[in-house]
Amino acid sequence: MNVYRGCSHGCIYCDSRSKCYHFTHPFEDIEVKQNAPALLEAALKGKRRKCMIGTGSMSDPYMHCEEQLRLTRRCLEIIEKYGFGAAVQTKSDRILRDIDLLDKINQNAKCVVQITLTTYDDRLCSIVEPNVCNTRRRIEVLTEMKARNIPTVVWMTPILPFINDTEENVRALLDACAGAQVKGIVCFGMGLTLRDGDREYFYAALDRHFPGLKQRYIQTYANAYELPSPNSGKLMRLFGDFCREHQILYKPEDCFQYMNQLPEKTRQLSFLDG
DSSP: OOSEESOSSOOTTOGGGSGGGOOOSOTTSOEEOTTHHHHHHHHHTTOSSOOEEEEOSSSOTTSTTHHHHOHHHHHHHHHHHTTOEEEEEESOGGGGGGHHHHHHHHHHSOEEEEEEOOOSOHHHHHHHSTTSOOHHHHHHHHHHHHHTTOOEEEEOOOOOTTTTOSHHHHHHHHHHHHHTTOSEEEOOOSEEEOOTTHHHHHHHHHHHHSTTHHHHHHHHHTTOSEEEOTTHHHHHHHHHHHHHHTTOBOSHHHHHHHHHOOOHHHHHHHHHHO
16 A cells, blocks of 8 residues: 655665656655545455555655645554554654554554664765654664554665675664564665666765765676675675574565464454454
């Protein structure tokens, strides 16, 4: 479920800018799906079997416009009304405005809050993710969710080659995840992907903030889709060892299985009520 299309956060690596998604206007010019709550309610009220409903995969549900429009909150109210679960992915601390509602969903069904963390350095964060709260604030969001017993999953991606692909950065992010007692960490490898549209925007940002680095990318990766960090092997071993030691889910399939599954009692009640 995506109630918005486009994004105002300005992340320099955003895959959703890619031409394959057929945007015909500037990415920051947000399309608002004003009838999203009505469509969602029509879809849910006739379903006999409950499930998890995800949002945030293409556009952040807590962009600046959510402050006034509150479409995400209205959709969450419908999810709670019909007893479904929710998996919400964001970079924004605006999600705390809905923590009361997320708490209700989690008590009655299941709610998983997903937060993206890419760099522990807040100065660097302000460059690669300029129009959203910094990493330190996102860690506070994770901690506040934990205080409500709302489970959390961190997306530790992308790790940008020659920028934040250091052991110091990855270890600091992992320590923060352990401190916030996250349930899982999604990481598809240490690196990033670039496609037409996304690549041009990313390289323009490199020229602005990291002079000379674009040429290093071109020389190393040419026009490849997958750009693994030269430190990928070492960093992935660190990642796996840390998560096993702290009993954090870290295989993508395990994280997604956890986020997709409702508790057995919820499914049983749905069957009996249906």
